[in-house]
Amino acid sequence: MQATPSAPxxxxxxxxxxxxxxxxxxxxxxxxxxxxxxxxxxxxxxxxHADRIYTGVSVWGTDLSRMTPPEAEQALAAAFPYAQQQAVTLTDAATGQSWSLSLADLGMSLDAAATANVAYQIGRGPSAAEDVRAQFETWYYGRQVAPVIIIDEARLDPLIAQIAADVDRPPVDAILSFDGNQVGYTPAQAGRALDKAQLRTELLAALGDLRHAQLPLPVIALQPRVADAGESAQRIQNIIGSPMTFYLQEPLADDDLTRMEIPPEELKSWLHVEAVTQPDGTLTQNVTVDENGVRNWLMQISDRLYRAPVNARFYFDDNTQELVVVEPHVSGRQLDVDATVAEFMRQVYTPNRSLPFVVTPIVPAAHAGATAAELGITELVSESTTWFAGS
Structure with missing residues (x-):
């Protein structure tokens, strides 16, 4: 039997x-x-780049490629010459004075070691894939790293205080002064003070920009409490500059009291100057004269001004049953203290230095116009003749 192999x-x-x-x-x-x-x-x-900064990293135009952190620190320190260069110029608009301040003056410095470390950490993060991407982009595009700046704000305060010492000027109140009967007046002067908080804020903002800045000095105007005493000075000068003269408008006799003066020294003793606080906090000078002073002065001379009245002299006419005036009456007078004080108080603050005594006339009961009936006379009571002159 023959086996036939099968075809593959x-x-x-x-x-x-x-x-x-x-x-x-x-x-x-x-x-x-x-x-x-x-x-x-x-x-x-x-x-x-083991232990070295990756290629393409730079700070402020300084290439740190393949530098070790210590080498980068030295390069950054050498490339930061700005510490002593002018960084901020402050100008006082009122006086034209200016202050040129460097970064070092303002307490600003570069932390070269920290900046070098930031540059070194680029491409060395926790993610390997992100690190490779960062390394490639840094090599291909380059990368600028922001410097680490240290600002010692504590150094600003002494600097600002020093500027304030040059700028600050306290306000000067208006001042009244006396030299005998002359009144002196020193006008008020506004003061000024540096706005320290505002200046501090503006300086820190300028440091953050890392560029030269021209800043106007922030100044606060300080108003004096006593802003203007000129009117008060004139008022006082009117009061004590010359005597105050009283006179009688209608003297009763040639030898009657004519004029009396209140000397400036006595007027000055009656003067009161009081500081009054206004709603806005300023002070004004309230100048007054003591009314009791002039009242007491008038009371002391009132007896010298007093005149008693003199009755009229009559004879009784039996036919007419009326009185016939033989000699007219003489009215008396007395000082009206209240009215004179009121007139004085109105005039003492003015340049007019003369005023009349205010007097009240005293008319006797037996005045020239009185009738017999008014005086209770109805008939001749008695009649006599004397040899004395004037009887």
């Missing part, structure tokens, strides 16, 4: 699979090759 079976699918494997092997090979190449390149790049 043909499978098209197996042939296609073998061809596909061949075609896939080539890209996979290149993919693996590229991956290995990239891995070797990245590893080599990272190895070359």
């Amino acid at each position: 079976s043909y499978s098209p699918g197996h042939h296609l699979l073998r061809n596909a494997g061949w075609f896939l092997a080539v890209p996979l090979f290149f993919l693996v090759l590229v991956t290995l190449t990239l891995a070797v390149t990245v590893t080599g790049y990272q190895a070359r």
Whole structure:
């Protein structure tokens, strides 16, 4: 019996699979090759930058590529010459005075070590993929790192205090002064003070910009409490500058009291100057004269001004049953103290230095116009003749 070998079976699918494997092997090979190449390149790049800043990192235009942190710190310190250069200019608009301040004056300095460390940490984060991307972008595009700036705000306060010592000027109140009967007047002067809080805020803002700044000095105007005493000075001068003269408008006789003066020294003793606080906090000078002073002075001379009245002299006419005036009456007078005080108080503050005594006339009961009936006379009571003159 003869066995006949069977013909080998043909499978098209197996042939296609073998061809596909061949075609896939080539890209996979290149993919693996590229991956290995990239891995070797990245590893080599990272190895070359071990303990060094990655290529492309710079601060303020200073290239820190492949520097160690200490080297970068030295390079940054050398590249930061601005500490003593003018950074801020302050100008006082009122006086034209100016102050030029450097960054060092303002307490600003570069922390070179911290800045170098920030530059070193680029491409060295917790994510390997992010690190590779950062390393590539830094190499390809470059990367600017913001410097770490230290601002010692405590240094600003003494600096601002020193400027304030040059700027501050306290307000001067208006002043009244006396030299005998002359009144002096010193006008008020407004003061000024540095707005320290505002200046501090503006200086810190200028430091944050890291560029030269021209700043007007913030100044607060200080108003004096006694702003104007000129009117008060004139009022006082009117009071004590010259005597106050009283006179009688209608003297009763040639030898009657004519004029009396209140000397400036006595007027000055009656003077009161009081500071009065206004709603806005300012003070004004309230100048007054003591009314009791002039009242007491008038009371002391009132007896010298008093005149008693003199009755009229009559004879009784039996035919007419009326009185016939032989000699007219003489009215008396007395000082009206209240009215004279009121007139004095109205006039003492003015340049007019003369005023009349205010007097009240005293008319006797037996005045020239009185009738017999008014005096209760109805007949001649007695009649006599004497040899004495004037009887």
